[in-house]
Amino acid sequence: MNLIDVKNLLFKYKMYSGEKEEVIEHTAIDNISLSIKKGDFVGILGHNGSGKSTLAKQLAALLKPSGGIIYVGGMDTAKEEQILDIRKTAGLVFQNPDNQLIGNIVEEDVAFGPENMGIPAEEIEMRITKALASTGMTAYREASPGALSGGQKQKIAISGVLAMEPECIIFDEPTAMIDPESRKELLEAIYDLKRLKNITVIYITHFLQEVSQADYLYVMSHGKITLKGTPETLFKIPEKLVENNLELPFEVALIDDLRKKSVDVPEEIYTKQQLLEFLKYHFQKDESDNIVLSEYKSERKTISESSKSNVKSQAKENSRYGNCLEKQSDSYSISVDDRNEKLADNSLGDLNLADETEVSKKSHELKETSDIKEDASKNIDEPKKTESTKGITLKNISYQYKKQDSGEEKYAIKDISLAIEPGEFVAIIGRTGSGKSTLIQHFNGLFQPKSGDYFFNGENIWEKKYDLKKLRQKVALCFQYPEYQLFEENVLKDIAFGPKNLGFDKKECEEKARHAMQLAGLSNELEKVSPFSLSGGQKRRVALAGILAMEPEYLILDEPVAGMDAPGKKILFDLLHHLNKERGITIVLVSHNMDDVADHADRVLVMENGQLKMDGKTEEVFVRKDELTEMGLGVPQAVEFYLDLKEILEETDIDLENAFSHDMQYNQKNREVSQKTIELSQENVEINQKETKEKGTEMHEKKIEASNEKAKEYIKTKRTKNVGIPLNIDELAAYIAGGSL
Amino acid sequence: MIREMTLGQYYKADSILHKLDPRVKLLGTLLFVITLFFPKSLLSLGIATAFLILIVKLSKVPVSMMIRGVKPLFIIICFSAIINMISVSGDMLVKIGPITIAKQGLWMAFYLVVRLVYLVIGSSVMTFTTTPNQLTDGLEKGFHFLKKVHVPVHEIAMMMSIALRFIPILTEELDKIMKAQMSRGVDFESGNILERGKKLIPVLVPLFIAAIRRASDLAMAMDARCYNGGEGKTRLHPLIYEKRDYIAYGIMLLYVVIMIFCSFILKRFF
Numbered sequence A: 001m002n003l004i005d006v007k008n009l010l011f012k013y014k015m016y017s018g019e020k021e022e023v024i025e026h027t028a029i030d031n032i033s034l035s036i037k038k039g040d041f042v043g044i045l046g047h048n049g050s051g052k053s054t055l056a057k058q059l060a061a062l063l064k065p066s067g068g069i070i071y072v073g074g075m076d077t078a079k080e081e082q083i084l085d086i087r088k089t090a091g092l093v094f095q096n097p098d099n100q101l102i103g104n105i106v107e108e109d110v111a112f113g114p115e116n117m118g119i120p121a122e123e124i125e126m127r128i129t130k131a132l133a134s135t136g137m138t139a140y141r142e143a144s145p146g147a148l149s150g151g152q153k154q155k156i157a158i159s160g161v162l163a164m165e166p167e168c169i170i171f172d173e174p175t176a177m178i179d180p181e182s183r184k185e186l187l188e189a190i191y192d193l194k195r196l197k198n199i200t201v202i203y204i205t206h207f208l209q210e211v212s213q214a215d216y217l218y219v220m221s222h223g224k225i226t227l228k229g230t231p232e233t234l235f236k237i238p239e240k241l242v243e244n245n246l247e248l249p250f251e252v253a254l255i256d257d258l259r260k261k262s263v264d265v266p267e268e269i270y271t272k273q274q275l276l277e278f279l280k281y282h283f284q285k286d287e288s289d290n291i292v293l294s295e296y297k298s299e300r301k302t303i304s305e306s307s308k309s310n311v312k313s314q315a316k317e318n319s320r321y322g323n324c325l326e327k328q329s330d331s332y333s334i335s336v337d338d339r340n341e342k343l344a345d346n347s348l349g350d351l352n353l354a355d356e357t358e359v360s361k362k363s364h365e366l367k368e369t370s371d372i373k374e375d376a377s378k379n380i381d382e383p384k385k386t387e388s389t390k391g392i393t394l395k396n397i398s399y400q401y402k403k404q405d406s407g408e409e410k411y412a413i414k415d416i417s418l419a420i421e422p423g424e425f426v427a428i429i430g431r432t433g434s435g436k437s438t439l440i441q442h443f444n445g446l447f448q449p450k451s452g453d454y455f456f457n458g459e460n461i462w463e464k465k466y467d468l469k470k471l472r473q474k475v476a477l478c479f480q481y482p483e484y485q486l487f488e489e490n491v492l493k494d495i496a497f498g499p500k501n502l503g504f505d506k507k508e509c510e511e512k513a514r515h516a517m518q519l520a521g522l523s524n525e526l527e528k529v530s531p532f533s534l535s536g537g538q539k540r541r542v543a544l545a546g547i548l549a550m551e552p553e554y555l556i557l558d559e560p561v562a563g564m565d566a567p568g569k570k571i572l573f574d575l576l577h578h579l580n581k582e583r584g585i586t587i588v589l590v591s592h593n594m595d596d597v598a599d600h601a602d603r604v605l606v607m608e609n610g611q612l613k614m615d616g617k618t619e620e621v622f623v624r625k626d627e628l629t630e631m632g633l634g635v636p637q638a639v640e641f642y643l644d645l646k647e648i649l650e651e652t653d654i655d656l657e658n659a660f661s662h663d664m665q666y667n668q669k670n671r672e673v674s675q676k677t678i679e680l681s682q683e684n685v686e687i688n689q690k691e692t693k694e695k696g697t698e699m700h701e702k703k704i705e706a707s708n709e710k711a712k713e714y715i716k717t718k719r720t721k722n723v724g725i726p727l728n729i730d731e732l733a734a735y736i737a738g739g740s741l
Numbered sequence B: 001m002i003r004e005m006t007l008g009q010y011y012k013a014d015s016i017l018h019k020l021d022p023r024v025k026l027l028g029t030l031l032f033v034i035t036l037f038f039p040k041s042l043l044s045l046g047i048a049t050a051f052l053i054l055i056v057k058l059s060k061v062p063v064s065m066m067i068r069g070v071k072p073l074f075i076i077i078c079f080s081a082i083i084n085m086i087s088v089s090g091d092m093l094v095k096i097g098p099i100t101i102a103k104q105g106l107w108m109a110f111y112l113v114v115r116l117v118y119l120v121i122g123s124s125v126m127t128f129t130t131t132p133n134q135l136t137d138g139l140e141k142g143f144h145f146l147k148k149v150h151v152p153v154h155e156i157a158m159m160m161s162i163a164l165r166f167i168p169i170l171t172e173e174l175d176k177i178m179k180a181q182m183s184r185g186v187d188f189e190s191g192n193i194l195e196r197g198k199k200l201i202p203v204l205v206p207l208f209i210a211a212i213r214r215a216s217d218l219a220m221a222m223d224a225r226c227y228n229g230g231e232g233k234t235r236l237h238p239l240i241y242e243k244r245d246y247i248a249y250g251i252m253l254l255y256v257v258i259m260i261f262c263s264f265i266l267k268r269f270f
Helices: A052-059 A081-091 A106-116 A121-134 A150-162 A179-198 A232-237 A236-245 A251-262 A271-286 A291-303 A306-327 A329-345 A349-378 A435-442 A468-474 A493-500 A508-517 A524-528 A536-548 A566-581 A594-600 A616-624 A624-628 A637-651 A659-663 A668-695 A699-718 A729-738 B021-038 B041-058 B061-088 B104-127 B132-142 B142-148 B153-183 B193-199 B201-224 B242-270
Strands: A002-017 A022-037 A041-046 A067-072 A090-093 A169-171 A200-205 A216-223 A223-231 A392-402 A407-421 A423-431 A452-458 A475-478 A554-558 A586-590 A605-606 A611-618 B093-096 B101-102
Touching: A002 A052, A002 A200, A022 A067, A022 A200, A022 A216, A022 A223, A041 A052, A052 A200, A067 A435, A081 A090, A090 B201, A106 A121, A106 A150, A106 A236, A121 A150, A121 A179, A179 A200, A179 A611, A216 A232, A223 A232, A223 A271, A223 A594, A223 A668, A232 A236, A232 B132, A236 A251, A251 A271, A251 A637, A251 A729, A271 A524, A271 A637, A329 B193, A349 B061, A392 A493, A407 A452, A423 A435, A423 A566, A423 A594, A435 A475, A435 A554, A435 A586, A452 A594, A468 A475, A475 A536, A475 B153, A493 A508, A493 A524, A493 B142, A508 A524, A508 A536, A508 A566, A536 A566, A554 A566, A566 A586, A566 A594, A566 B021, A586 A594, A594 A616, A605 A616, A611 A616, A616 A624, A624 A637, A637 A729, A668 B242, B021 B041, B021 B132, B041 B104, B041 B242, B061 B104, B101 B104, B101 B193, B132 B142, B132 B153, B142 B153, B193 B201
Parallel strands: A041 A200, A041 A216, A090 A169, A169 A200, A423 A586, A423 A605, A475 A554, A554 A586
Antiparallel strands: A002 A022, A002 A067, A216 A223, A392 A407, A392 A452, A605 A611, B093 B101
């Protein structure tokens, strides 16, 4: 039986356009038909502005259709007298947790719905108890909503709807405004509604990942339904999903990438678990072949691989050698002999040339990596002692405040020392309340530290003479949801506000504003448009342009992509990279999204309870998964997958295990193995070189030297980034592809 | 400043005052405030003091919390006391230049300070022991009779309740907007009054927009939860008078009678 039937739904609304000074009719929903079965979990996906939220409001009878019909539980939403009954049948949970709680106490809020429905007091009491129990919020019954976290507030909102005992609950991007740590928990609670209470769930989002377990999915774009089907069928056509401006779930993107890198992932695989199983089998099969031969081949193959994956997969190959060598020293000598035989056979063929250069390349690289590792273990946890005159330097900065209720002192940040140099791309991660935002507000002098010193370009900014305006021009701070700070009548004026405050004359201000608009990718047609008539993504870029117009050297951003869909996110990150690489602007990014951090930042600072717990290169930080998990933080999905895969391979006792562990564990044993590998590889090189010498080809030798030089150079440039683990899908796929045949 | 105000803050405790029906507390507060403005006499002031001490003790709210509530009003109280002191003429005590302070003026100032402080403490006893929602419930039900003369009692109560819920949220928002504009080079601390006023535009416009956005969201959320005005609405904690409420009414009546007696009748004999 269908609970909801939508037939040819049309919704138009009128909006005043300040630009053309006329009323324009927009079509938000354009001829949509769909049906939702009772007890199903249905996902409705779409980019920002695709009309999905409007559809949600239509389904809950909050908006009336301009055309077509919606039946909810057999009732027509266009009929005034049935509206309350429809709302009792289909409850709605909104995006913003703060704007939907009415009560000043949790209990009162949950009671709001039933009270309106005219339910007697005793039954309301019972319903509250039940509703709070099913979201696990019983302990907060007497709490004030203001004291709860975003995730908890959303659970209260769900309880409030549950207390109305609806047949169906519609969720309109419920996780968009809460931090990822509580996102997972909330999602589980929502899936439980369907599983345990048999409530029909309609889940609206732009995150495909969140609805990967749904029964059915609809994809919307520009007011129309463009795709529909089960997650399984949709995940098999990733290119179609991307066309609809959706971000692929991690595993779907990985499978897609693996296929592109010619790993034959069977068509029926689409979940992470399946992929892991497949890869296990895949590697097992690989194992049964002659290891040395297979590696020999894969080595040849990887040479032709993309340059990025090259170094990494070879490092892995190499440690594989090391492992084999250590474990089976007999077979090693045989394999070396084998190889040498082959080399000899191949007289002057390209094959052995390539082989030699590879080996020498590897030995260099391994040396390099072990050096880096030692450096890293020294550096982490120990702030830099040297004071650089350029950039931001914090020395033992603390900020404490008195708690309002108890009057006890609490540290927002405690004893933080760090230096950010010009041109860096740094990310700050940490749970909500770990002091990230207090820290970044110190950077541009919004907070004055209670103790410690802050030097900017070698000057102490809290000296009396120092002009804070000058600092705020150089170190710009972009708060979360910066579009909420727009206020001027047109875009150009708003962007020129910063330069105006800095004392530039009108012409200069406009010039700077135009330049910033161009930089932020805003066409100059928008100059005279009111910022409030723009789309969410555009608004954010206007706000960012307003900051860029001050021509800062340091740009600090708090969650710049919060609430944005895939295309909007890409535009923004591309902009940040452009600013960083081309304009030399230092970027400091606060983010909850580990994938974004891994994808973009070169350096990561980890905050916990007001203290700086880690400071290092991105891969050095994410390698420490256990510590991060303990802090309630995640690691990028690529790292997570990599570790899971490694574990599975270890379980099955595949000899390849070390292939994946070498970069992961910085322990002594591994270092020894690596050391041995280097020695052995070097031996190998020597042997080969001897051979070639014996063959008496000087030209050959030169070639080797030349390629050795090249390899060295290559490694040097690569050293700055990505020495260790794969940080994103691309690298991970290259890794897996490189290790397979 | 808003953050420091304890007025309108609920203090969780288990006392007889917390359990009382909000209508009793509302009426009681009103009567207490009225009696404070009875003709000045030390005797009636003494009775009011005793009554207030008793109430504060009964409420189990720490006295320090009460005093904190008075603090933000300190300047206003001092200011009005000084005005009173110098503006009332009578038996001259001190003369400094053109300013004279009379004995009557001192007394006036003394009464004024005591009355204002008692007024703040008296009403904060009510807000400390009553949750905002109980309070609005009490107002709604207590003033329900006004509906007959077309006063939208339910709507006013609802508005008050929502205002209370959103004050802290908007305060936070204000703080954030100010910081964001400071980051764009606004200096709120310099300039004359006109300049400073101008600088508030980039703060107030986004703040109002935020408030309107939130209001529209909230209205949707209320609609979605079947809100349909006060008609047919039931209550989780319906207000029903109990024995203790009647007793409280009795005590209040007694207090008022004593106050009237001391301030008006007894005075005639002195």
